[in-house]
Amino acid sequence: MAGLAPPAWRNTRNLAHRRRSNNEAGPDHRQEKALNIVFLTGAGISSESGLGTFRDEGGLWSQYDLEDVATFEGFSCNPGLVHEFYNLRRANCRNAQPNAAHFALAELEARHDGQLLIVTQNVDDLHQRAGSKNVLQMHGELDKARCINCSSTWPAPDVMTSQGRCPKCWSRGCRPDVVWFGEQVRFLSEIEKEIRRADLFAMIGTSAQVSPASEFMQLARDHGADTVEMNLEPSAVAQTASEVILGPATEVVPEWVSRLL
Numbered sequence: 190m191a192g193l194a195p196p197a198w199r200n201t202r203n204l205a206h207r208r209r210s211n212n213e214a215g216p217d218h219r220q221e222k223a224l225n226i227v228f229l230t231g232a233g234i235s236s237e238s239g240l241g242t243f244r245d246e247g248g249l250w251s252q253y254d255l256e257d258v259a260t261f262e263g264f265s266c267n268p269g270l271v272h273e274f275y276n277l278r279r280a281n282c283r284n285a286q287p288n289a290a291h292f293a294l295a296e297l298e299a300r301h302d303g304q305l306l307i308v309t310q311n312v313d314d315l316h317q318r319a320g321s322k323n324v325l326q327m328h329g330e331l332d333k334a335r336c337i338n339c340s341s342t343w344p345a346p347d348v349m350t351s352q353g354r355c356p357k358c359w360s361r362g363c364r365p366d367v368v369w370f371g372e373q374v375r376f377l378s379e380i381e382k383e384i385r386r387a388d389l390f391a392m393i394g395t396s397a398q399v400s401p402a403s404e405f406m407q408l409a410r411d412h413g414a415d416t417v418e419m420n421l422e423p424s425a426v427a428q429t430a431s432e433v434i435l436g437p438a439t440e441v442v443p444e445w446v447s448r449l450l
């Protein structure tokens with residue numbers, strides 16, 4: 190919880206019941222309406238917990254070809270290699286700990302009167318382990334296995350192999366329950382519905398280069414939300430944000446959250 194010093198959580202202006210900016214002159218009942226907040230988080234929020242991505246130089250991803258380990262075609266050609274890669278990623282994830290940015294969002298959810306949803310591109314479970322409850326993992330979950338025959342899912346063992354059997358239909362065809370390149374992201378209609386209802390949309394640690402995530406900021410803005418981006422460097426959609434805060438997630442996120450509480 191480094192970075193979440195108690196004084197920062199007190200003595201700050203309570204923005205949780207703030208009126209939407211386009212209703213500043215409107216009737217006062219809006220002042221009582223709690224903010225509906227949607228976050229989009231990406232690899233940048235977990236990198237300080239030691240979890241790298243395919244965009245990083247060095248590290249686990251650099252030892253594998255993306256086509257081999259992150260496409261269904263690659264899995265079909267060499268499932269053993271894909272399992273080896275995801276077994277390593279799963280082990281890294283289980284050894285990693287949530288950081289101050291994950292904890293700040295969990296604290297905000299616990300203390301916020303309105304709705305709060307975290308949409309994450311990450312397949313790790315660090316948001317949940319930090320205490321966040323309302324999380325949608327649009328790219329799936331590293332900690333789950335899925336049957337390519339009947340689509341049932343179950344908790345992934347430490348070591349998944351191509352010889353593993355589905356506990357429901359008993360076929361040999363278990364794969365990591367993650368979204369590979371060329372596959373549909375999860376929960377898209379629900380995510381877009383929540384973004385259209387959002388009063389505040391905040392993007393953390395994602396370059397937002399790939400559709401549909403690259404369109405979320407504009408969607409939020411089109412429906413009247415305030416928009417914030419927190420990244421090491423400006424993303425591809427930074428010009429659509431009302432506010433851009435640059436810096437490491439473990440520093441900028443707790444500081445920003447403290448302004449809301």
Ligand SMILES: [Zn+2]
Pocket residue numbers: 336337338339340341355356357358359360
């Ligand atoms: Zn099955």
